[in-house]
Amino acid sequence: MQSYQCFDAIVIGSGPGGESAAMGLAKQGKSVAIIERYHCVGGGCTHWGTIPSKALRHTVSRITEFRQNPLLHNDNLYTIKPSFADILHHAAQVIKEQVRMRQDFYHRNGCKILYGEARFIDSKTIAVHHDDNSSDILEANFIIIATGSRPYRPETVDFTHARIYDSDTILQLTQQPKNIIIYGAGVIGCEYASIFRGLSVKVDLINTRSHLLAFLDQDMSDALSCHFSNDG
Template sequence: MPEFTYDMLVIGSGPAGQRAAIQAAKLGKRVAMAERRGVVGGACINTGTIPSKTLREAVLHLSGYRLRSLYGASYTVKQHITMEDLLFRTDHVVRHEIDVTLHQLMRNDVDLFNAHAQFVDPHTLRLIDLDKRGTRAMRHLSAATIVIAAGTEATRDEHIPFDGQRICSSDDVLQMQRLPHSLAVVGAGVIGLEYASLFAALGVRVTLIDKRQRLLSFIDAEIVDTLAHHLRENRVTLRLGEEVSGMEPFNDVSGDRVRIQLASGKQVVTDAALYSIGRTGATNDRGRISVNERYQTNVPHIYAVGDVIGFPSLASTSMEQGRLAACHAFGVEATSVPALFPYGVYSIPEISMVGRTEEELTAEGVPYEVGKAHYREIARGQIIGDTIGLLKLIFHLQTHALLGVHIIGDGASELIHIGQAVLSLNAPIEYFVNTVFNYPTLAECYKTAAFDGINRLGGVRQDAVATSSRN
């Protein structure tokens, strides 16, 4: 056996890399990690998940969004909100999460190298350090196992002149120095939709452009339609089925502007533009990496986990992938990532789902029924001022087994875990009928939706209660 410097080398310190490194360290292995950014946490902590979700909370608070149904659409907590106001909270949370990650790595004796990693051979990495003075230093480290968790970067069109102010990617949108009066978001995927709804809640005139005809095709159509309706109410212009053919900055009497040319011949003129057309694996133009069910590449001792391997590209699943890869590498039995996991879209309003959609079940010929609960019908919905929220249960027509849960509204990404647990148990929707929920809470929506679904069938099964004060 050759002598290696480490048992495992991990490239990248995002959720997947961090979990792989710590799991290996817990197994008593010598572990090192290379992180090229200079700070740990990957895009998740530094430019993506954590800052954007913290920004969302700042927007909800400062804009007074949650109270507008009570005090009117013009209500705001703070007049003249600035980017500095919005980023104050974000910077604090990001620094805290970086510190937490660093302490976790240190506590588990993971050696951290702030360096760019390159393969020399299948067991050896060349680490290239670049200090603040631009001095390059190289070292070589070897390991029995290498885990690639390099993550992704925002996709950039080489013909678009990004400057981080007027024309931004999702990686640098939070570096904007001023809040624009108008914003064009190119790309209506999850990231684009989240930012479009955030800026719209601040009163920014948003134009959302996407070449697809429908938003979020993996989400239940009724939920997406509810979101689209709300975006339009917030003065978001949806330009679906439109492709961008060019983008350029220019100046007019209004100041710095951006002109976007559409393939249809139309033009969109705006103060700023956010280009959000997906993400690309941070692998020197190699893109996504193919792996087997154990996260091994075509070289068995080299694993790849997280966003760099593609779908589902969620921080939650990436963490599990990293842990499971480390377990497999060192012969520890572990189950695979569960097939049933929730999605969360942190738009305003929030969306979350788990299980099947109506469209999928219809295509497969599965008989089903639905039950719905609107937040406006729930006391808690009135208390918090959310009158657009909706919880939707999909269940099998004959067995009543729960098949899917779809939520739009405040707390959707938290509420979804109740449905996830019941789905995992393969339980019928009568479970919700026979369960007592705290009152007043949004969780009551499960009970109300279950009654609604059963009532649509014209009755109940013997083990269900026949009446409800809310139905």
């Protein structure tokens, strides 16, 4: 079954960019439709990027503080060793709350959310194909594309291999590794290096540049390198 609907604006993608655009237009009294390919709003930022990694990092930071607190150093308490799967469970709860909050933003501002794959029919018309093989046709004078980004996957790397992950699929890791090699020492690489090292995983961080996070001041980059080195 196919329906036809008209809006002032259509936003493709419900990540930070799409959300900001939709909220801004809705607050100006415009009718707005949001199209999201995933089954929940939030985009990569909420489900695979910023929110999960920050939740993981926060949990690992608390674990590190616990281990370094001299008041808590006794044989019984120090046996607490959460795994990557354990902290992923916590991150999943954070993601769930973020999705609920963002859905509430859209509903309060009168934005219509459609889940499915967006395809242009012409410059003002979008077809939305749903998982159940149904579709909707949307029309608007303004269409905003906010589909975000994805991890770069070199053709020479077999990402179907069971032990190879990118920054999105690493959240599907179910077993605690004893060691991990992270290729790429940008913000995401350094963040996950810190997370896994905080879980006592041996980490080899491969940097293809002259120093870590080259956009930082040299002293800050050196301090980060020193921290990683001291942390093993």
